[in-house]
Amino acid sequence: MLTGLSVHELAGRFRRKEATPTQAARAYLDRVAALDPKIKAYMTVTADQALAQAAAADARFQSGRPLGLLDGIPLAIKDVLCTRGIRTTCSSKILENFVPPYDATVVAKLLDAGAVILGKLNMDEFAMGSSTENSAFFTTRNPWDLARVPGGSSGGAAAAIAADLAAATLGTDTGGSIRQPAAFCGRVGLKPTYGRVSRYGLVAFASSLDQVGPFGKDVRDAALVLQAIAGHDPMDSTSVDVGVPDYSAELEGGVKGLRIGIPAEYFIEGLDPEVEAAVRAAIDTLRGLGAKMESVSLPHTEYGLAAYYVIAPAEASSNLARYDGVKYGLRVPGARDLIDMYSRTRGAGFGAEVKRRVMLGTYALSAGYYDAYYGKALRVRTLVQRDFQQAFERVDVIVAPTTPGVAFKMGEREDPLQMYLNDVFTIPVNLAGLPGVSIPAGFTQTGLPIGLQIIGKAFDEATVLRVARAYEAATSWHERKPELTP
């Protein structure tokens, strides 16, 4: 079944003429039509465009000149990334009918690589959330248990990959929004180093934290997609002009002699015992493969969450100021005057979590509070970065749980603060701007996926992927599929 294949397997089929891009696109579109009503991963399906793109890819394969490994591969994109001519909603009412006249740089790169875009994926509104329950339109279900959340904010992207509703997907990660849903959905999710991938066309949530990254059915797929999207972009002043290595070249290098740090602060009370057990077993596996384990300390971990919940909302409150009904998006009719129009539009257009963060961020930046909150948080951020810098003087990567628990039931985490605690292990990595991946590392007794996080040095995605691949090759968690019937 074409939809069960990974990207690299599918690419192989195309090259051996055992399948065509159009067949693959149709297979995925059929599966989406059959299963997505249950999963609700997709916000918008772009069937016509996908088939047109697939037909063009067919022609290239027929003439023997495919563009590369992503040519003809059906992908789907989190609805926070702008796609020209295709509705981009950020799962918010305020952008419900917004059609951008431009592509995000990463989208353009994928199209240039010949990828076929199946559609846009559901998310927490404006990427704010850890369960996709904050989507203004509907909640995506976890394919492993339809009563549970897929995680967030890239819930649609994670669920789609787990349910084989796309060969690969693109998500974004600001505080864990790729890694946490990857863990909840039992798949690979990579957040690159800050500045590795262009943010142009990524609807901004927190400018100093946001990054675009791939979800893959396996590590090799994640490497392939990262290869296509990484690189300096002159349209993004925060993207770094550093060469892009061949991420697939070193993938099978193994971990012999590699030094792996185990952070004491990530094994806290409150860590689900099954998660802990799986992670410790994974550490043993890596040790068995020849890696050297070392205890490291990241003493400011517990403050990372607090710092993040000042910095991210502050930047978000600023980035979301533009949604005001003037030039695009929702405008609530019947306002008395401009200020009334602004307030009513934003009041109606933003959901509760977004409003909460806009309020929190506005407060943190307001006169008299800046130093105590934003200024303080930025200093704590420096300390979090220094923790990692010091640890990386002694180790090559750090391995830890991705999340304190597994996928919870929808509606279970109503208290905002409770929800925020989901990201306690992922947030420090964003604060430090480092690359991190979550890979499947087991299942609970009840069949819910558990994720293992691997964190690397800045711009060392290659080593992160290599460790991930070594573990994956020694296990078969990634081969397990959720039971789904239409």
Place this chain on the structure above:
Amino acid sequence: MTQDYETVIGLEVHAQLLTRTKMFCGCSTAFGAPPNTQTCPVCQGMPGTLPVINRRAIEYGIKTALALQCTVNADNRFARKHYYYPDMPKNYQISQYEEPLAEHGRLEVEVGGVSRAIGIQRLHLEEDVGKLVHEGSLETAPSSQVDFNRAGVPLMEIVSLPDMRSPEEAAAYLRSLRAIVVYLGVCDGNMEEGSLRCDANISLRLRGATEYGTKVEIKNMNSFRNVQHALEHEITRQARALETGERIVQETRLWDPDKSRTVSMRSKEFAHDYRYFPEPDLPPLDVEPAWIERVRATLPELPAARRARFMEAYGLGAYDADLLTGSRALGDYFEATVRACGKPKAAANWVLNDLLRELAGDDERALAGCPIPPANLAGLITLIEDGTISGRIAKDVFEKMYRSGEDARAIVGREGLTQVADAGELSAVVDQVLAEHAKVVEDWKSGKKAARGFLVGQVMKATAGKASPAVVNSLLDEKLPKV
């Protein structure tokens, strides 16, 4: 007034930079395009877009900072300034706050022959906003329309210290500042079109006091005259209020040039909370000394220095020196002419009287289109100085030069305009004129001095203007008494 008040004025000037593209995107800054045709997703603030700094804007900022003797801050960065308004695409303006491009400068300003240094607190860069269009006044219009062509155009904000002590001084500061930015080629200084804007902060205090009074912000002054008048009126208003024990409210007032008064905008007892924070989408700047020196090397001679040099080197008076240094292009033209003919006073007269009368302006554009290159003007002056043509003929030749672009020698040669200075030739003409106008001669004899002028005129007429006035006069001196 019973009390003696001292006026304290600070000016905040915004100058639109003459870069080809906007501050943070590649859209053109050309003036006059149809609405919303010079925009892109970035300057429209569409979702997901990001700014990228225009290097030339920074360079222009550095250049201006050096001309104003500021310290350029090597480490400087952009910051977001938040407020909601429809002409603000992102509802924040990318500006500079705690770390501006430059600080601590000065500008020498002369009023009534006395020169004072006005302190410049800071100079920073930011992006301009769009343009609001509405019918009638802002308060009464049921809706407004927005054109974002101007949104994102680079602006340089220059804030003075509250060092000015009179409206006259403020106007002089503004004139000097304008002259500098125009000389540097960083701004075209057009206040009517809004490429140079000025807001003032003004307060009064008892003479001798050290504390500042409550300051009032004055906006909407779009010419030097308006700046001076608005401030004069505001002084009167504030003094009157203080006299009657009224409290001065810290507010913004708009100058109404039609009614010659300032009008309060809604009182702003609370300052805007702009919620500044460093712009996360833009890495900071680190202006290396080498860059500063490269820019310093491009600084032209500034207006004040040039004016002083013209007075000293060419013996020009203040008034003429002012006019000739009013534009860099005009000064360049004048100097090129002097270099070619060696006659500064003559060059000054021709440039200021005859040339400026013909040209559409005194700026680079006007002079670029001038049909008389400096070498040609110098040629004309030389022909006068060496006696080839008379001053009066020269005026005609000048006109012809302007119309045709030809040089003086060619015109004089072709039309036979060479001055007639031969006493023998002219003697015959003078005799003829005296004979034909006996009545006028009688008038002169009876004391009507003007009669002589008429006779000179007749000689000129008879010689088609070519007679040498000096020779004619000397002949008349000799002959008239004898008639």
Place this chain on the structure above:
Amino acid sequence: MGDPKITLAEVEQVARLARLALTDAEKEKMRRELDGILTYIDKLRAVDTEGVPPTSRAVPMVNVMRQDEPKPSCPREDMLANAPDPAGELFRVPRIIEE
């Protein structure tokens, strides 16, 4: 529980700054929730940040600039296509009153 970290009046003031219309019920809920979050965030005070510079970016970079070369602007139709109230060549907004 100590002093409330944020009052209802402050919530209203912040909502005004953020141009957010909140119902009375929303305001009270917001006040409680923000109070809880701000209390949590207060743990940052315990961190000694004396002499620690603020970092707003993960990877230090300076002087990212572009040349002053014009690029074609976007067609007006594209820019106005998403406008809630397009007025020919311009974006229309309701009556502007000063704050």
